[in-house]
Amino acid sequence: MPELGSNIIGIEEDRVTNTHSNDFPAYSQSLGSAWDLEEFKKKFQLNVSFITERTANFDLIGLDTSIANAFRRIMISEVPSVAIEYVYIFNNTSVIQDEVLSHRLGLIPLKVDPDMLLWVDKTADENEKFNDENTIVLSLNVVCTRNPNAVKGDNRPENLYRNSNIYARDLKFEPQGKQLTTFKDFPVVPCDPDVLLAKLRPGQEISLKAHCILGIGSDHAKFSPVATASYRLMPQIDILHPITGQDALEFQNCFPSGVVGINEKGEAYVKDSRKDTVSREVLRHEKFKGKVRLGRVRDHFIYNVESTGAMLPEEVFFKSVRVLRNKAEYIRSCPIGNLD
């Protein structure tokens, strides 16, 4: 078991140990220290392992779970993004019902920079609520017909009919007012153009207009800018007694590839514990009892942020930090009244 004050969360066969934060002044004089920004700056580390167009993976080291978790929660539910909120259906003779189609439309991630729109004023008059500063209009007008040039003998619907499959890319952006200039270089398109919305047969048609507004994930998941935003703690593997020979190979096989290496003396060593999934397989083997100790580093968070495509993943994290900061500063500025 890790000793008191250790920064390692113990992972044993049937339990976890040392799970609580204990770095508070009131907890113990030796462990806890008062909040000190300079001290934090010295301890804090940020390493980016990769950032692609859709995914970011980075480590935050030296902060508490409560802060790390706040960023994760904010990325999921409080960073604003744009989605279809109102659908005006003029005609829908397809087999998919109006409300189901509307729901599907709402879930399509759109490539819109949320900073280019303002919030809709919920208290405003119905006629003045939506304007070119806070609403984006998309339209979908499709009719399915027979394909006069269909190849004989090929019975696939794509060959027999035109517009038999309706995809997200069929949504057309209709710039309103000054959006003609502001959105000139950023036409609104779905992030993934190949999302299937509906299937039609000759004679069926869909005609609708959709209004997109700003929103946050806690209101509806469609406004969440991330597919997933999660963190895990850095795994730690301590080999307490040398493991050699055939045992070393077996030991290596208890972990995902790349975690454990075997040196020229035939001894197992920890190569890259970051790759470990902490499956605890090694603890099931009698022969490794007492030879290995598993744990996680309490203040080393490995984030994985997967964007839906509307924003860059690093931007989502950046905004989450900004949101938390704004929350603190806003409450700081509010007068404290009495509850009556």
Place this chain on the structure above:
Amino acid sequence: MSDKEEENNQQKEETTSKTESSTVEDAEMEEDNLDYEKIKVLPGASEDGTLASFQIVDEDHTLGNALRYIIMKNPAVEFCGYSIPHPSENKMNVRIQTYGDQTAVQVLHKGLDDLSNLCEYIEDTFMAKVNAKDFATEEP
């Protein structure tokens, strides 16, 4: 924050609490877009203001837990806890008890300041790292 600054802040806060009614009026005269509903003191706070519970609306575990952590890091604080009394009400309660040297409001404000400084530093560090472009752009 240096000790001197802290002292200044405390003095400022003390004067504000003494002349609370007049400053509130001043603020109202200046501009009345202050949010009077966001945070309130719950009944039952001690006379000297060292023990108090606050109710913050439209906040949840995101701020509650982070704020509790940073307030508990303050050595003047004997106890800090938060709760969400009912999941259908968007209210969050924070309880603060100090050892008596500072008021709960001072401690709360220091917590909020510390939290925003922390965020500011993370923001800057992250921005610098991303702009340095010293990382893989392909998923391994």
